[in-house]
Amino acid sequence: MATIRALREEEIVSLCEMLSRAYKERPRGTWIEPEYFLQFILRDPSYQPEQIRVVEEDGQIASSVRIFNREIYGGLRLAGIGSVGTSPKYRGQGYATMLLKDAIRIMEEQGSDISILFTGSPTFYERVGWTRYPKPGTALTFPEPGQEEHPFAVRKLDPESREDLADMARLYVRTFSGLRGPVVRGLDYWRMWLVEWRWEMAEVWLADRGSADDPQGTDGYVVLEPGERRWTLLEYGSASPEALRFLAYFVSWRCKERGVEELYVPLPRGLGAIEFLLPYWRQSRDQPSSMMVRMVRVAEPVPEGLVYLLADHF
Helix, strand or coil, rough: CEEEEEECCHHHHHHHHHHHHHHHCCCCCCCCCHHHHCCCCCCCCCCCCCHHHEEECCCCCEEEEEEEEEECHHHHHHHHEEEECCHHHCCCCHHHHHHHHHHHHHHHHHHHCCCEEEEECCHHHHHHCCCEECCCCEEEEEECCCCCCEEEEEEEEECCCHHHHHHHHHHHHHHCCCCCCEEEECCCHHHHHHHHHHCCCEEEEECCCCCCCCCCEEEEEEECCCCCCEEEEEEEEECCHHHHHHHHHHHHHHHHHCCCEEEECCCCCCCCCHHHHHEEEEEEEEHHHHEEECCCCCCCCHHHHHHHHHHCCC
């Protein structure tokens, strides 16, 4: 008989092995090492075992859902949904749907305001109440940055530098704390979840006012996720419009240098950095977001600042 319950500490490795098998057996699935799923637990400062709900069948973990609890700006509580998977042996019995309904109950009980998830299979989640994020992102194609002079020098993040992390945290607060939606981040979250884990393969660049020989303080940062011909702008932060304009120019220049043909920016036109980027690219088009939203306790419109959650990507 199937039982829904919280994960036990001694089952963490078994859970990760089940998820690895589950993702391999999905359509167009590829093998993902259990270590990948383990990092979602080890690298999250807020992790608690009760956040992971499982279906037990025949003494085994048959299916799982994870709730990622986050505080977001605007005085709201966010519940991210991730690690949704069912062992191939137990597919077709509705276990993932059962767990999502159980997660909805928990989110209501714990006072979550909004839930989000990222997926390439939106129809499944629509059946249990999540809706597609209404505003598309923007795909920019064929960078044409030209030659410009800016009073900034760019350098890569030193992940061991507490000063660099503190500068990024300061710029993040300055850029996003006035919006409703971005995650409220502590320094442990910056270091463990982002820099050492989610951004491990990303390019993180800092913009210092002045020159490389005479830096006068960090005024901006940008996070780029490389692909073969398509990159993603995960996040940026800036102290001024001048710094943001420079970051837009640098991103375009960097993409051209690396032969990138398309840059995906998870922002709709008219919001944030996208207007600074547009002049440096030959073409642009809307691209649907992979984010889905469920309003748990609030009935108001979806906060616009949720578009900045891609970098946290639960």
